[in-house]
Amino acid sequence: MNIALIAHDKKKKNLIDFVTAYQNIFKEHxxxxxxxxxxxxxxxxxxxxxxxxxxxxxxxxxxxxxxxxDEMDMIIFFRDPLTAQPHEPDVSALLRLCDVYKVPLATNQASAEIMVRGLQNGWLDWRSIKDKREIYDD
Structure with missing residues (x-):
C-alpha cells in the first residue's frame, strides 16, 4: 500500500515516535x-x-x-488543531479529497493506531483491489 505521512511542526516528533513504534509494519509498504x-x-x-x-x-x-x-491508499496526518496554519486551504483540500476518494485518513495518534493495526490485520485489503474505481461509484 501507498501511505502518506504528514505532520504539522508541533506534531512531527509525535509522528516520528509513532512510525518508529510501528516500523515493522511500515517497512512492508x-x-x-x-x-x-x-x-x-x-x-x-x-x-x-x-x-x-x-x-x-x-x-x-x-x-x-x-x-x-488513485495512487494513495492511506493518509496519516498528525495535525495541530491549536495552531493556525498558513496553508489551511491546502489542508482542507487534502481532507476533502480523502473523503471524495474514500481514502482512510488518520489525523491523530489514536486514529492512526487503529488504522495501522487494521493494516497489520488485513482489514484494509479492500484498498488493494485492482480496479478500485468500481468501489468509488456510488
Missing part, C-alpha cells in the same frame, strides 16, 4: 511524506520514504494529486 517530515522520519528510522515538497510549498497538494489519481 511504500511510504510518502511531505518534505521535512519525510526527512526526519527517514533519518530516525532508516525507512525509504519518497519525499514531496514541504506542506506549505505544495507538498499537501502533491499528495492530493496522488489521491485524485
Amino acid at each position: 511504500q511510504l510518502f511524506a511531505t518534505g521535512t517530515t519525510g526527512k526526519l522520519i527517514q533519518k530516525e528510522t532508516g525507512l525509504t520514504i519518497y519525499r514531496f515538497q514541504s506542506g506549505p510549498l505544495g507538498g499537501d497538494q502533491q499528495i492530493g494529486a496522488k489521491i485524485a489519481n
Whole structure:
C-alpha cells in the first residue's frame, strides 16, 4: 500500500515516535511524506520514504494529486488543531479529497493506531483491489 505521512511542526516528533513504534509494519509498504517530515522520519528510522515538497510549498497538494489519481491508499496526518496554519486551504483540500476518494485518513495518534493495526490485520485489503474505481461509484 501507498501511505502518506504528514505532520504539522508541533506534531512531527509525535509522528516520528509513532512510525518508529510501528516500523515493522511500515517497512512492508511504500511510504510518502511531505518534505521535512519525510526527512526526519527517514533519518530516525532508516525507512525509504519518497519525499514531496514541504506542506506549505505544495507538498499537501502533491499528495492530493496522488489521491485524485488513485495512487494513495492511506493518509496519516498528525495535525495541530491549536495552531493556525498558513496553508489551511491546502489542508482542507487534502481532507476533502480523502473523503471524495474514500481514502482512510488518520489525523491523530489514536486514529492512526487503529488504522495501522487494521493494516497489520488485513482489514484494509479492500484498498488493494485492482480496479478500485468500481468501489468509488456510488
